[in-house]
Amino acid sequence: MSGFGFGLIMFICLVPTVWIMFLYMYPKKWKDHKLVLGVNNRPEFKADPAADEVEQIVQRSRKQAFCISLVCTAIAAVLLLLKGLALKTFIWTVFIFVAVCILPVPFIIGHREMMGLKRKLGIVSDKGINLVDLKTAGSVHALKAVRVIIPNAVGLAVVVLAVLADLKVITFKDIHTGGFTATIVMGTYWLTGLIITFGAYIMDNMKNTVISADSDINANYNRAKKKNLADMVVGFLWLNSIYLIIIYIMFVVGQSDMFVMISIGAYVAVIMAEMVIFVRSNIKIDERYQKEISLISDDDEYWLGGMLYYNPTDRRLMVEKHAGIGSTINMAHPGGKIVGIFLILSLVATLLSIVWLGMLESTPVRLQLDDGKLVCHQLRDEYVIPFDDIADIEYGEDMTKLRMSRTAGVGMDTLLKGDFYVEGKNGCKVFLVPPQKAYIHITTKSGEDYYISGSTAEETREAYEKLK
């Protein structure tokens, strides 16, 4: 994937997410919402003189968040102009990390001010109080099994097709697969759909919110929220399955980088559009039921900064978020602690992998011909081809004409390294530097194919002359 394509996809993912979060976390008409900056919206807040103070806190937080969102959008647009995949990946990752840390700051400050106001008004949170509607308990669901099984089954059928093609059980004319690349790519998309399905199932079974003493109101409110979520998930699953079909067709008929980039961009754009519809519907449901709220299950004290839930008396692992969309984890739950550690480790792993990517891009490749062997070396990777093992050798002027796809290894703008599927043969060893187009194709007596190049066309040519 090109550096620009990567940047564009990151832009399409990040910018709408930032604005969706802004709209959801900082609603203008705070009186119409169940929560204000992560604090339960109590009747006392809507009465004078507290209403003016709440209005000021909300508008201040909203203004700060708007400025931050605007700056994030501008930075994201500037990052589109960056060159070099490793540098771009590094800067984008750091930027996303910083944005994730900074975006909630106005919310956390506003939440603290709201909690202060709450104390000033003499409102005491019902610590440890749990409201449950006996009539809706376990009976409000919107995610029908058949609605998620069908799109997942369609996706699975395409994955099975890819596996069969990669195993050569079935063949298509001029198919561009091999080395299980298609299986891995499509399996990943399909598994993503499966994980989303699992998450949606958990959310569909989550505790129903109690907003009224009237069970019918509680049932309708929770049903509306869960149906909105179910519709969003089913929509995503169908999109995922349709996209699986499209990428499989791309594998069959051959893919151009441009088409891959456009299709991923369109896929992400549709997901974002779907998220916007989901958020707008959720806001409308909250506004519609705001006047019906007569009971408040006040657990504000258990929300750190309105974002992190820590309640040792609650045995549930997943709870509805006070900030943003969906559910979050109870950090006091043993499972929550494990997830927390996993998230920290993932973050460290991401940062380390970016450092590794930077090293890959900045470390030059070396071709050495001595002691009767050719050695291709970069970082920890080394290919050794003894001269007497070479059966055939040819020089190519333009590696971009090679039809190749990566099976395992590195596939960057500036470096191709590892096992590749090249010109209909699987398991070829590739050690190429794409900015220079020349390459050497070596076939060994044991039948292995190597595609190698030096850092420059001259170095490649020189190595070829010596090997010949």
Added chain:
Amino acid sequence: MIIRIDELSDVPIYQQIRNQIVMGISDGELKAGEQLPTVRALALEMGINTMTVSKAYQQLKMEGYIMTDRKFGARVRMEIEKQGSISDTNKTELKRIVSEARLSGVPKQELLRLVEEYYGKDSQD
């Protein structure tokens, strides 16, 4: 019917569930024959162990307020046996409440008014 569970109360949670279901039946919020949620669903909703809910249901069943069935789950009994007397435990509890009210200076009329309110003015003596 809304159940309010106080996680920090000295009263065990199963007892709180039991008490509130009894109050719900008495108030008419839970009708005769009405289906109760399954043990698992209620435990999930409350964020507590299924054993706790199961214990509450067992006690309610033993006391004759609900009936349980493998096929239909737990339901409020159609006919609750009317013993016509207050149990010794409840008498002791009532005595404690009256004593505390007297020590707090609550007038007797106020207590009787509350009893009438909770019992139901139109109920037959």
